[in-house]
Amino acid sequence: MDKIRVENLNAWFGFMHVLKNINLSFKEKYISAIIGPSGCGKTTLLRCFNRLHELSPGARVEGKIFLDDLNIYEKDVDPVIVRRRIGMVFQRPNLFSNMTIYDNVIAGYILNNKRLSKAEKDEIVEGSLRLAGIWEEVKNRLREYPSSLSGGQQQRVCIARALAVQPEVLLMDEPTSALDPISTYRIEETIRELKKEVTIIIVTHNMQQAARVSDETVFMYLGEVIEIGPTAEIFTNPKKKLTEEYITGKFG
Amino acid sequence: MSKNIGDKIFKGLAIFASLLLILLVISLFLSLVIYSIPSIKKFGFKFLIDKIWDPVADKYGALPAIYGTLVTSFLALLIAFPISIGIAIFISELAPIFLKRLFSFIIELLGAIPSLIYGMWGLFVLAPLVQLKIGPFIQKILGFLPFFQGYPMGVGYLTAGIILSIMIIPTISSLSREILMAVPIDQREAGYALGMTKWEVISKVVLGNARSGIFAAGILGLGRALGEAVAVTMVIGNFHDISISLFSPGVTITSVIINQFAEATGELKLSALMELALILFLTTFLIMGFARYYILKRIVKE
Ligand SMILES: Nc1ncnc2c1ncn2[C@@H]1O[C@H](COP(=O)(O)OP(=O)(O)O)[C@@H](O)[C@H]1O
């Protein structure tokens, strides 16, 4: 079952053609990795899935992206609704610096559910932090501000914040590129756990990471999708020469 | 080696300049205190609560001036603050690029107009407007409140408050605009990615991030209103009394000083004016200090 299907997607920054005729699909409750050298358009592609790309000045998108049966680029689709179904974790932790850890986690949830009792909120906050594997570390610090946490802890609270709204898809843009090996390891563990709950698309330019966590891998180069397939196949037996050269470190 | 000497010279110069600044503030303060001594000796604490200002009997009290300064300045802040935040939000978040530029330019222009011109406009345009249109209109709606009793004379607390608000809008809105624009893009994107609407991003994320800065901008505006002299003197009415009604004429610390300084012949009168200046100095100092402290506390907490 395809959760997301991309048809003839093109994207621009001003006159720069960044994504060129992308056709792809991502299976439900799979972990898919997008790899490729930096500047090839991985972030841009990810930001097309939750309609964030169009917020950049001069940015433009053409084509279709289906979330289940809904083309999210259909004229009358409200991007806000799309973004509530598709969560995102950014390259650098971006917790709201003016809110406590608790308020950060609940921030998205209270947007659509205005009237919540304290107990209900507590439950969502705890559940989300547990899912993100950070509950034990922050359970006594919920009223503190994010700046008191380490980068790795902040990033896992970001994951909790995205999970709290129970998204159907979770987009992750190099979520561990700014983190130490131990934090990276723990986030990878979390990602594997989350597979039961949500469809995950993770951008990484760390190939080992893609190999460790993902079921399927997409290889991109210069704004185009070169190859897509089961991760094991992409890494051991790629069909395209370009993919093989990238995997074996001939360029990157 | 020579680089080291250069460093030392620069460091010395920088320290010297900062010391000079501190010395300047202290000497300003001390001169005010010294000149105020005769008045302080004669009237003591009563100076602060006495309403009389009588050069013939050589008796002076500061209450109407303090009252007028506080009423007009806070009224100005009350009017200017929400309008300025609105302008800042419009410029930084909503306007297309050419309107951003246009409005920023207009705001800078307004800030650069000499206060004398605001005063003239206030006297010849705003005062009649308050007397004939704005005053009666407010009275019709809010006339039951004690603040809007009596007949609007045109000049008075309300007119001064409005003029001051117009004068501090450029200060507050241009500072707030800069503070809003400095909120990092990743904070906004975090909001959008969670499914916030544009308005939710502005109100929860952008304003939330900027609130201590905006508070500081308001305080700076208040500081400017407290010290503004020329325009206020032209529209306050110069009437030595206290009235709860904003339609009444009054005085402010600055207007009393401006009106009486030139003809301050007696030592005691000069001293009383100096004490007024000292009060203004201390009030401004305290308010700024409070704002600083409050903001620092906020920043440390976050
Ligand atoms: N905000 C932007 N404005 C203009 N060009 C951009 C912007 N962001 C990215 N680009 C350009 O778009 C291309 C794709 O970038 P990106 O999607 O960030 O690549 P990746 O995530 O694979 O490193 C790059 O050539 C990059 O320089």
Ligand SMILES: [Mg+2]
């Ligand atoms: Mg990227």
